[in-house]
Amino acid sequence: MISAKVRYSIENLIADYAHYIDDDRLEEWLDFFSEDCVYKILSRENVEQALPLELLSCRNKNMLRDRILSLREANIYNIHFDKHILGAVRILGVKRGDYSIQANYSLYQTNLDGESMLFSVGTYRDLITFSNNTPLFKEKIVVVDTFGISRLLSTPI
Amino acid sequence: MSDQNPVSWPEADLSRIPFAVYCDNEVYEKEQQVIFRGPTWNYLALEAELPNPGDFLTVKVGDTPVLVDRDEDGNIHAFINRCMHRGMLLCRENKGNSVNHTCPYHQWSYDLKGNLLGVPFPKGHNGHGGLPKDFDRKDIRLQALKIECYQGVIFGTFSNKAEPLVAYLGPEVISEIDRLFHKPIKVLGYQRQQIFGNWKLYNDNVRDPNHGGLLHMFHATFGLYRLSQKGGAKLDARGRHNITWNALGTDNKEATSQGYEGTKKVYKPKFKLNDPSMLKNINEYADDVTLVILSVFPNVIFQQIANSLCTRQIRCISANKMELFWTYFGYEDDTSDMTQHRLDQANLVGPGGLISMEDGEAVELVQAAIQRDQDKHARVEIGGKGEIKTQESLVTEVPIRGFYSYYCELMGFPTGEYASIT
Numbered sequence: 029m030i031s032a033k034v035r036y037s038i039e040n041l042i043a044d045y046a047h048y049i050d051d052d053r054l055e056e057w058l059d060f061f062s063e064d065c066v067y068k069i070l071s072r073e074n075v076e077q078a079l080p081l082e083l084l085s086c087r088n089k090n091m092l093r094d095r096i097l098s099l100r101e102a103n104i105y106n107i108h109f110d111k112h113i114l115g116a117v118r119i120l121g122v123k124r125g126d127y128s129i130q131a132n133y134s135l136y137q138t139n140l141d142g143e144s145m146l147f148s149v150g151t152y153r154d155l156i157t158f159s160n161n162t163p164l165f166k167e168k169i170v171v172v173d174t175f176g177i178s179r180l181l182s183t184p185i
Numbered sequence: 186m187s188d189q190n191p192v193s194w195p196e197a198d199l200s201r202i203p204f205a206v207y208c209d210n211e212v213y214e215k216e217q218q219v220i221f222r223g224p225t226w227n228y229l230a231l232e233a234e235l236p237n238p239g240d241f242l243t244v245k246v247g248d249t250p251v252l253v254d255r256d257e258d259g260n261i262h263a264f265i266n267r268c269m270h271r272g273m274l275l276c277r278e279n280k281g282n283s284v285n286h287t288c289p290y291h292q293w294s295y296d297l298k299g300n301l302l303g304v305p306f307p308k309g310h311n312g313h314g315g316l317p318k319d320f321d322r323k324d325i326r327l328q329a330l331k332i333e334c335y336q337g338v339i340f341g342t343f344s345n346k347a348e349p350l351v352a353y354l355g356p357e358v359i360s361e362i363d364r365l366f367h368k369p370i371k372v373l374g375y376q377r378q379q380i381f382g383n384w385k386l387y388n389d390n391v392r393d394p395n396h397g398g399l400l401h402m403f404h405a406t407f408g409l410y411r412l413s414q415k416g417g418a419k420l421d422a423r424g425r426h427n428i429t430w431n432a433l434g435t436d437n438k439e440a441t442s443q444g445y446e447g448t449k450k451v452y453k454p455k456f457k458l459n460d461p462s463m464l465k466n467i468n469e470y471a472d473d474v475t476l477v478i479l480s481v482f483p484n485v486i487f488q489q490i491a492n493s494l495c496t497r498q499i500r501c502i503s504a505n506k507m508e509l510f511w512t513y514f515g516y517e518d519d520t521s522d523m524t525q526h527r528l529d530q531a532n533l534v535g536p537g538g539l540i541s542m543e544d545g546e547a548v549e550l551v552q553a554a555i556q557r558d559q560d561k562h563a564r565v566e567i568g569g570k571g572e573i574k575t576q577e578s579l580v581t582e583v584p585i586r587g588f589y590s591y592y593c594e595l596m597g598f599p600t601g602e603y604a605s606i607t
Contacts, residue, residue, distance in 0.1 A: 069537065071374070071375065071376065071377075073279065073374075073375055073377075074374040074375060077280065077374075079372065079373060079374035079375070080373055080374060080524070080528060081373045081374020081375065081376070081513050081528065081531055082374075082528065082531065082532075083376060083535065083536065083537050084532060084537040085528060085529065085531070085532055086532075087529070088460065090458075090459035090460035091459075091460045091463070091529075091532075093459045093460075094458045094459050094460055094463075095539070097456065097458070097459075098403055098539050101402070101406070101453060101456055102402040102403040102406050102407075102453075102456075102539070103402065103403065103539070103542055103543065104400065104402070104542075104543045104546060104547075105542055105543065105546055106546055106549075175376075175377055176377040176378075176379055176508065177376070177377060177378050177379065177536035177537070178379045179378075179379065179380070179381065179536075179545050179546065179549065180378065180536050180537065180542040180543075180545040180546060181536045181537030181542065182537070182542055
């Protein structure tokens with residue numbers, strides 16, 4: 029039985045994670061990850077064929093920092109607002125204090141003309157660890173059903 | 186083509202490209218016939234994707250759905266992915282293995298060589314219905330493309346007028362394919378990108394070494410590709426294919442700072458990556474070339490960016506939309522560390538690529554801005570006008586003119602003085 033307190037902390041983390049992306053607070057968003065974190069966006073097409081290629085892959089927090097640095101300083105991409113809609117969180121199990129969870133998301137993007145479109149649907153398959161009673165993502169694995177990426181993949185999902 | 190959208194090529198050296206060719210539906214329709222079904226060789230897939238008999242995959246040539254398979258004898262075939270009965274898409278999966286191809290609509294089945302195997306209830310029921318007496322299933326075969334493979338790369342053509350593949354590619358392209366496929370490969374996975382622009386805008390993009398060091402700030406800032414580095418653009422004899430190449434680490438601070446002066450946003454030497462391992466090149470070839478973007482007319486790009494290897498297949502959707510289909514690979518004898526390095530470097534390109542994400546955006550913004558002025562022209566002069574030939578610097582877009590010289594020949598567009606009389 030997962031305690032209500034743990035569930036509450038995990039759900040808060042997932043909600044914060046999404047809202048910080050939507051509010052473009054990506055530098056602070058990095059704080060939701062442990063230093064040895066893995067952040068990956070996988071194409072369902074590759075996952076089902078057991079092919080290792082990712083759409084985006086950061087195998088440590090420095091690589092994730094570099095992604096944000098590049099977005100801020102080096103990349104030209106479609107200017108847009110993100111809006112995440114989150115599904116119910118399933119806590120699948122706990123191993124050595126780390127919780128594996130699953131949750132669906134949909135992500136809409138809105139352009140500067142105020143047009144919104146569904147950008148991505150998929151599932152988070154995460155591993156959440158607790159450090160000083162604070163939940164952190166040890167693994168954030170996004171499996172996208174929408175593997176035909178519309179335009180380009182810039183801001184995190 | 187139509188009166189509203191005159192396609193005119195006022196300069197014989199193709200230094201003016203009419204915007205209409207990127208927008209006009211009649212042009213698009215003609216391209217499907219004379220380019221994609223003309224005497225060109227289209228990239229279909231890699232043999233490594235079809236290792237076993239019965240393996241199949243579905244692709245597109247232009248906007249035509251095509252089924253590629255390997256038969257019991259190990260031979261590769263490609264067909265229009267359409268049942269000969271009533272025209273249904275024969276094979277719906279992206280990839281798989283099957284002993285034959287059966288249409289879901291009425292269960293007509295075909296062997297792996299494309300021959301019709303059988304039709305259910307051929308004699309009808311109780312002496313009624315079924316096939317007519319003169320129906321001979323041996324007359325019915327899937328519509329095949331002609332196939333040629335080179336170094337495990339599968340090309341197909343609809344035309345019996347295409348020259349042999351090796352002659353079509355030419356010695357410059359052949360030597361790059363030999364280099365990239367010098368030992369057996371293994372496929373690492375796929376990426377797909379929907380680009381809201383004409384398929385030729387992407388061909389222009391990959392034949393434009395100049396943009397690589399200007400649009401792609403990641404390249405310039407972190408040093409993987411700068412216009413101040415040793416590099417160039419090699420063309421084949423016809424100018425229709427292009428090889429953009431460079432060697433990282435061959436620039437110096439002074440020339441780089443001078444060249445990028447006034448573009449302070451592009452080259453930002455003060456930024457450093459926290460984890461620079463992604464920028465590392467592990468030399469795998471008998472030369473110092475660290476980037477090759479090989480574009481083969483009309484539908485494929487072969488890429489080496491450091492140790493990130495892939496093919497990019499251009500698939501048409503309409504005059505103003507395309508799909509870019511990326512197939513990443515490594516070599517069969519890669520260590521697990523090398524595979525990991527290639528996967529790390531896959532972050533550089535693709536729809537989410539630190540370098541290449543911009544291309545989809547650039548193509549879309551051109552497409553959006555030219556719609557209302559289809560009688561106007563793009564200006565292609567960097568690297569010089571006149572003769573279309575191999576370039577010894579990256580500050581060039583001459584290969585774009587090479588693409589259109591062959592394009593106009595196939596499309597029957599007059600160029601030069603005559604074409605400017607509108």
